[in-house]
Amino acid sequence: MTNDKPTRPLASPIYPATVYCCDSPAQASRLLAGEVEGFIYSRDGHPNAQQLADQCAELHGARFATITGSGMAALSLALLSQLQSGDHVVVSHQLYGRSLALFTSEAERLGITATQVDSGDLSSVRAAVHEATRLVVVETIANPMLNVADIVGLSEIVHSQQARLLVDNTFASPAICRPLSLGADLVVESITKVMNGHSDVMLGLLCASSEDAWDRVPGTQTTWGYFASPMDCWLASRGMATLGLRVERAAANAEEVARWLVGQSQVERVCYPGLVDSSDHPLAARQLSGLFGNMVTIQLQGGLAAAERFISAVAQAIPFCPSLGELSTTLSHPQSTSHREFEQQQLQQLGITGGTIRLSIGIEPPAEITAALQAGLTALD
Numbered sequence: 067m068t069n070d071k072p073t074r075p076l077a078s079p080i081y082p083a084t085v086y087c088c089d090s091p092a093q094a095s096r097l098l099a100g101e102v103e104g105f106i107y108s109r110d111g112h113p114n115a116q117q118l119a120d121q122c123a124e125l126h127g128a129r130f131a132t133i134t135g136s137g138m139a140a141l142s143l144a145l146l147s148q149l150q151s152g153d154h155v156v157v158s159h160q161l162y163g164r165s166l167a168l169f170t171s172e173a174e175r176l177g178i179t180a181t182q183v184d185s186g187d188l189s190s191v192r193a194a195v196h197e198a199t200r201l202v203v204v205e206t207i208a209n210p211m212l213n214v215a216d217i218v219g220l221s222e223i224v225h226s227q228q229a230r231l232l233v234d235n236t237f238a239s240p241a242i243c244r245p246l247s248l249g250a251d252l253v254v255e256s257i258t259k260v261m262n263g264h265s266d267v268m269l270g271l272l273c274a275s276s277e278d279a280w281d282r283v284p285g286t287q288t289t290w291g292y293f294a295s296p297m298d299c300w301l302a303s304r305g306m307a308t309l310g311l312r313v314e315r316a317a318a319n320a321e322e323v324a325r326w327l328v329g330q331s332q333v334e335r336v337c338y339p340g341l342v343d344s345s346d347h348p349l350a351a352r353q354l355s356g357l358f359g360n361m362v363t364i365q366l367q368g369g370l371a372a373a374e375r376f377i378s379a380v381a382q383a384i385p386f387c388p389s390l391g392e393l394s395t396t397l398s399h400p401q402s403t404s405h406r407e408f409e410q411q412q413l414q415q416l417g418i419t420g421g422t423i424r425l426s427i428g429i430e431p432p433a434e435i436t437a438a439l440q441a442g443l444t445a446l447d
C-alpha cells in the first residue's frame with residue numbers, strides 16, 4: 067500500500083522493509099552499482115538510516131555519514147575500513163575502555179600494531195607516529211577526567227605522516243564540537259548517548275569529508291554487516307531534533323553545578339572544562355562551541371567509603387547508571403565500572419580514585435540537581 071492521498075505526513079514514516087522492488091534488470095543493476103539513487107536491500111541502506119545520516123552530516127558539516135547498530139560498531143567499521151595487516155595505529159590511553167581494547171588487542175589479532183600515548187602530550191604523539199602509522203584515535207572530551215584533545219595540533223602531526231585522525235566525539239556531540247572543521251579526517255559518535263538523549267536507542271555514527279577517507283567505508287559496511295534498524299534510526303532522528311536545545315540546557319546546568327561544587331568542603335576536586343581555572347579551559351574555549359558539555363567529574367574526600375555513602379544518599383534523584391547523556395542527571399563510579407580492569411598505577415596516572423564520581427548532568431531545573439547533590443554531600447559529614 068502506498069500513500070496516494072494528496073496529503074503527506076509531517077512526521078516521517080518508518081520503513082521496516084528489508085527489500086525494495088526493482089522495475090527492470092537494468093535498473094536493479096544500476097541501483098546495486100550505486101549509479102542511481104534509491105534503496106534495494108536494507109543492509110546496504112534504507113530511508114530511516116539515510117534520514118538520520120543526513121541530519122548527522124549536516125550537524126558535523128560532513129560530506130559522508132553512515133549509521134551503525136552501536137557506537138562500537140562505528141569504531142570497528144572505522145578500523146576495518148582504514149587499517150589492514152602491517153599497519154600501525156596510535157591510540158590515546160584515555161579512550162573508552164572497549165575502544166582501547168578494539169584498537170589494541172583486537173587490532174593486534176588482525177596483524178595491526180598499536181601504540182598507546184598520552185594524547186594530551188603532543189610531543190609523545192609526535193614520537194609515536196611513524197611511516198606505518200595509518201590512524202590516530204582520540205576522544206574530544208575524554209572519560210572520566212574530561213581532558214580536551216587538541217584536535218588542531220593533533221591533525222598537524224598526523225597529517226605530516228600521511229596518517230588519518232579519528233575523533234570519537236561522543237562526550238561533546240556536534241552541538242559542542244565539530245572535529246572535521248578542526249582537521250579530523252573521521253568522526254565517530256555513540257548516538258546511544260547525548261545525540262539520541264532518551265536512553266532508548268543504541269546506534270553509532272561514522273562520518274568524514276574526504277573521498278579518500280570514505281573510499282572503503284560503504285563496501286566494508288555492507289560486507290561486514292553493519293546494519294542499523296529502521297525503528298531505532300527513526301527514534302534517534304526524533305531525539306536529534308531536540309539535540310541543540312537539550313545540549314544548551316544541560317551544558318548551562320553543568321556549568322552552574324560545577325561552580326557550585328567547587329565551593330563544597332567535601333569535594334576535593336572538580337573537573338569541568340568550562341571552569342576558567344581548569345588547565346584545559348583555554349583549549350576548550352578555542353575548540354568547543356562556547357558550551358563545555360554536560361559531564362562533570364568530582365573527587366570526594368574520603369575515597370570509596372565516601373563515594374558509597376554519596377551514591378546511596380542521592381540514588382532516588384540521581385541514579386547510578388554507567389552511561390551518559392540522559393535527559394535527567396545520572397552518575398557513574400569509574401573505578402567500579404568503566405575502569406574496573408585498570409591497574410592501580412594506571413588509575414593513579416589518570417587521577418581516578420575510589421572517591422571519583424562522574425556526573426552526567428541533565429535538563430532538570432538546576433536547583434533540583436544542586437539540592438540532590440547537597441543531600442549526598444550532607445550524608446558525608
Ligand SMILES: *Cc1c(COP(=O)(O)O)cnc(C)c1O
Pocket residue numbers: 136137138139162165205209234236237256257258259268269270
Ligand atoms: C559509549 C561509548 C562508546 C560506545 O558506544 P555504544 O553505543 O555503547 O556502542 C564509544 N565511545 C565513547 C566515548 C562512549 O562513551
